[in-house]
Amino acid sequence: MKACKRVFLIVLDSFGIGAEPDAAEFGDGDVNTLRTIAASPAYATPHLAQLGLFNIDGVGCGAPVSAPLGAFARLRELSRGKDTTTGHWEIAGIVSERPMPTYPDGFPPEVIARLEQAFGRKVLCNKPYSGTQVIHDYGREQKETGGLIVYTSADSVLQIAAHEDDVPVEQLYEYCRMARRIMQGEHGVGRVIARPYVGTWPNYTRTPRRHDFSLDPTGDTVLDALARKGLATIGVGKISDIFAGRSVSRTLGINKDNRDGMEKTLALQDEEFTGLAFVNLVDFDMAYGHRRDIEGYARAATEFDAQLGTFLSRMREDDVLMITADHGCDPGAPGTDHTREYVPLLVYGSGIRQGANLGTYPTFAMIGATIADIFGADLKTKGESLLPRLVREEA
Structure with a gap:
């Protein structure tokens, strides 16, 4: 050749x-x-x-x-x-040869407890969810409580969504790094994903500043x-x-x-x-x-x-x-x-x-x-x- x-x-x-x-x-x-x-x-x-x-x-x-x-x-x-x-x-x-872990019923209580301790913030949602629907359904609560929307999908992922006005993007990335360190071994999901969004309810939109931590x-x-x-x-x-x-x-x-x-x-x-x-x-x-x-x-x-x-x-x-x-x-x-x-x-x-x-x-x-x-x-x-x-x- x-x-x-x-x-x-x-x-x-x-x-x-x-x-x-x-x-x-x-x-x-x-x-x-x-x-x-x-x-x-x-x-x-x-x-x-x-x-x-x-x-x-x-x-x-x-x-x-x-x-x-x-x-x-x-x-x-x-x-x-x-x-x-x-x-x-x-x-x-x-x-x-082994599938990465998935969470069709959400993450177990012990995982959520470790995440909340690391974040110093409340975790909201903790369910499999559409990424656009989850910010519609939990966006107002996120604003009111200062919590972080944590959700998954059929894939081996843990996703964290927050409004950019409440959680600056670099801070959201740091929360994802914390989650990545926690999600190892038995709970080693393929990706931890930062999902920043902007707007006001009900017209929230996700921004292109998504970042994956694999x-x-x-x-x-x-x-x-x-x-x-x-x-x-x-x-x-x-x-x-x-x-x-x-x-x-x-x-x-x-x-x-x-x-x-x-x-x-x-x-x-x-x-x-x-x-x-x-x-x-x-x-x-x-x-x-x-x-x-x-x-x-x-x-x-x-x-x-x-x-x-x-x-x-x-x-x-x-x-x-x-x-x-x-x-x-x-x-x-x-x-x-x-x-x-x-x-x-x-x-x-x-x-x-x-x-x-x-x-x-x-x-x-x-x-x-x-x-x-x-x-x-x-x-x-x-x-x-x-x-x-x-x-x-x-x-």
């Missing part, structure tokens, strides 16, 4: 492509995020299609193209989870492998938060929205670096999947595809693009939870075989293993490199 200088790995957060065989164990039926949104009149992704999205085995929707520009595969999640942290860690090389990764990642070789590891969006900042040489911060994330990624194309740009586009999941907004999700995919066209036109000879997802969040499914789904893998570059159907593989960790192989970095993972099957014969 021609020497690769830069890999751009874009994670379309929750862009699943069909139920995994064990979906029922995770409470899911015949889910398929892509199939649901592709049926919307608002959906149009010609560039994803041309790369081979609808040629992937078992995708179950759309029209395959006769001559895909990229190589493509379907990846199954091996970890016991269907959340952001578990999915991204597996992409990077870590297979989580567990330290429990094993070797492709970020670690590249860092050991002194290569760049640039995070766009939530990447630094998801990996607790470990082996991220530079972060461009949380995205205002998907468009902002892609604009940052397009700007990186003008920079000189050798290594990985790891990008997360969370709006698919946060703004549309969880809210079961089919039309919004479809429009977001269409908007991304337009920016993808610009990205493809600006790629260099020594660039490789990978597009994947971390789980599903079918907006047509019951409830508001993530869905246990296969994810796509699309790979494109001047040295990548066009139209190569790589089939189905048992772990997202194939991605981390492949990136490590591209750069000749040593990564300990259950994934295997796809590079031998990706390289053009003439390359």
Whole structure:
């Protein structure tokens, strides 16, 4: 293969492509995020299609193209989870054999007591809740009591919400750091999330100053492998938060929205670096999947595809693009939870075989293993490199 200088790995957060065989164990039926949104009149992704999205085995929707520009595969999640942290860690090389703890009935009294003691403030709510609904329902009480709204979801998370006028953002971050130190071991949730908001009841709105405080990764990642070789590891969006900042040489911060994330990624194309740009586009999941907004999700995919066209036109000879997802969040499914789904893998570059159907593989960790192989970095993972099957014969 021609020497690769830069890999751009874009994670379309929750862009699943069909139920995994064990979906029922995770409470899911015949889910398929892509199939649901592709049926919307608002959906149009010609560039994803041309790369081979609808040629992937078992995708179950759309029209395959006769001559895909990229190589493509379907990846199954091996970890016991269907959340952001578990999915991204597996992409990077870590297979989580035990699910992270969740709290469908709220956090136990002993945890709340420790949190209140650390905060010096009352804890409000302590239930699984929608993030927009919880500030509507508890915002006035938060204002009156000076308490902190603590809630969870179907994911392994502890979220803390407070009005920015009552709790300055940096102070909210400090409360989250306190909670992160408490939520270890048995109660080691994947993420503690700061959720600042502004406004007056009933018109509260969450601000973009959200911040995630993740567990330290429990094993070797492709970020670690590249860092050991002194290569760049640039995070766009939530990447630094998801990996607790470990082996991220530079972060461009949380995205205002998907468009902002892609604009940052397009700007990186003008920079000189050798290594990985790891990008997360969370709006698919946060703004549309969880809210079961089919039309919004479809429009977001269409908007991304337009920016993808610009990205493809600006790629260099020594660039490789990978597009994947971390789980599903079918907006047509019951409830508001993530869905246990296969994810796509699309790979494109001047040295990548066009139209190569790589089939189905048992772990997202194939991605981390492949990136490590591209750069000749040593990564300990259950994934295997796809590079031998990706390289053009003439390359």
